[in-house]
Amino acid sequence: MSWPGRRIDAIAIGASFGGVEALKHVLPALPAGLPVAVFVVLHLPRERESLLGEIFAPLCALRVREVMDKDAVVPGSIYFAPPSYHLLIDRGPQLALSMDxxxxxxxxxxxxxxxxxxxxxxxxxxxxILTGAGGDGAEGLAAIQREGGLAVVQQPASARMPNMPASALQRISADYVLTLDEIMTLFQSLPTQAQP
Amino acid sequence: MESAQDLELELLVEAIYHSYHYDFRSYARASLRRRLQVAMQRFGCTSLSQLQGRVLHESEIFGELLEYLTVQVSDMFRDPSYFLALREKVVPLLRTYPSLKIWIAGCSTGEEAYSMAILLREEGLLDRSLIYATDINPNALRRAEAGIYDVAKVPDFTSNHRRSGGRSSLSDYYSAAYDRIILDKSLRKHIVFSDHSLATDSVFAEMQLVSCRNVLIYFDRALQSRALDLFYEALCRRGFLGIGLRESLRFSSHADAFAEFVREDRIYQKTGGL
Known part of the structure; x- marks a missing residue:
């Protein structure tokens, strides 16, 4: 698995059922000094979502930051969409929330x-797009690909719940279809910045 | 840097402002774009330019577009811990005023205004209170005035009310008919629903409490600053301001004049000024 050589500034991840376990593999693979902002939507029962920061901060080399509306996006950070809000990224780039x-x-x-x-x-x-039930994310991944970004999907057969990756693959032809181990390798190979 | 889609969006909000005097020019672009996409599908348009043409030439569709741009569905006693904090920490200070004015800014279809009225009734303060509930959407205001909600939402409303420290049964405040509930008219008497824009209008009364939750998220930093400055001007000294759990005061030019009062529920107290 080699890196395609383009500059990546943002990684957006969507996961649902089985997502916490999958993210425990994927997020810690992102190396320290990676100048990339990582945005995660994880569908969870409401009462568990607020714990995501506590679960992931100790596991990750990148810094897990609390999402506050209109905060400037800081490269090298991981942001989890807060419970009951849509998380969007606006020009700036900055974080934006909605309750639509x-x-x-x-x-x-x-x-x-x-x-x-x-x-x-x-x-x-x-x-x-990682493991999950339902079809959320397929349209969004198509939008990323349409604008020239890279579309990566967890290989459905290797996912705890194949529906969400399979829906994405029905909608588009992904640039990469990978197992969790391959995604980890891909992430580890992302070019990092020399630490000042 | 600006894409054709960005430019189309700017032109559309300018067109709406000049034709209909609704000012979305300082709304946060990401959420506005999303709402307009949904509207485009509804109106069968393939671009924002096309939608702009229809909005300019067919005034009757503007009313419907406004629904897509503004309407928020809410709940009664949403974020019960916010109402619990009001009840336990703010109400004791509100009791010291002979009369109370409270502003629910961006009230949409009225759920928060009625929640506040019920809380005040339970605390024995409603009779000396006037709640101003404002929004820019005339349809939402009409629905708010009617005080009619889907009966399917009652279990959530009831659970929220109980967790907010409710001293009575929520069912004391509504009557149910078929698939709807209608809220008690005696609450309605203490609420003034009116049209007011945080983008273009000014302060209209002195308040002891302003509650504006999950409205600022739709604004850019400049409009957030304008709205927060209105709240600063409207509040009496030591008055209270409640905002959404993911919102902050940092874009206000008066941010220093507010002290955290209940940090985890985003309730602030105005300390500066006269």
Missing amino acids: DPVEFSRPSVTVLFESVAAVYAEHALGL
Whole structure:
């Protein structure tokens, strides 16, 4: 697995059922000093979502930051969409939130995040769909690809719940279809910045 | 750097402002774009330019577009811990005023205004209170005035109310008919619903409490600053401001004049000024 050689500024990840376990593999693989902002939508029962920061901060080399509306995006950070809000990325880039209706029965919605990432980061975005039920994220991943970004999908057969990756693959032809181990390798190979 | 889609969006909000005097020019672009995409699908348009043409030439569709641009669905006693904090920490200070004015800014279809009225009734303060509930969407205001909600939402409303420290049964405040509930008219008497824009209008009364939650997220930093400055001007000294859990005061030119009062529920107290 080698890196395609383009500059990636944002990685947007969508996951649902089985997502915490999958993210425990994928997020810690992102190396320290990676000048990339990582945005994650994970569908979870409401009471568990607020714990994501506590679960992931100790595991990750990148810094897990709390999402506050209109905060400037800091490269090298991981942002989880907060419970009951859509997370969007606006020009700046900065974080934006909305409480508009659920999309694909979901709020936060993967598609809402991905479409906003596509508009702001274009070819410097990477979208990744991991395990999950339902079809949220397929339209968003198509938007990332349409704007020139990279579309990555977890190989459905290797996912705890294949529906969400399979829906994405029905919608588009992904640039990469990978197992979790291959995604980890891909992430480890991302070019990092020399630490000052 | 600006794409054709960005430019189309700027032109559309300018067109709406000049034709209909609704000012979305300082709305956060990402969420506005999303809302307009949904509207484009509804109106069968393939681009924002096409939508702009229809909005300019067919005034009757503007009313419907406004629904897509503004309407928020809310719940009664949403974020019960916010109402619990009001009840336990703010109400004791509100009791010291002979009369109370409270502003629910961006009230949409009225759920928060009625929640506040119920809380004040339970705390024995409603009779000396006037709640101003404002929004820019005339349809939402009409629905708010009617005080009619889907009966399917009652279990959530009831659970939220109980967790907010409710001292009575929520069912004391509505009557149910078929698939709807209608809220008690005696609450309605203490609420003034009116048209007011945080983007273009000014302060209209002195308040002891302003509650504006999950409205600022739709604004850019400049409009957030304008709205927060209005709240600063409207509040009496030591008045209270409640905002959404993911919102902050940092873009206000008066941010220093507010002290955290209940940090985890985003309730602030105005300390500066006269």
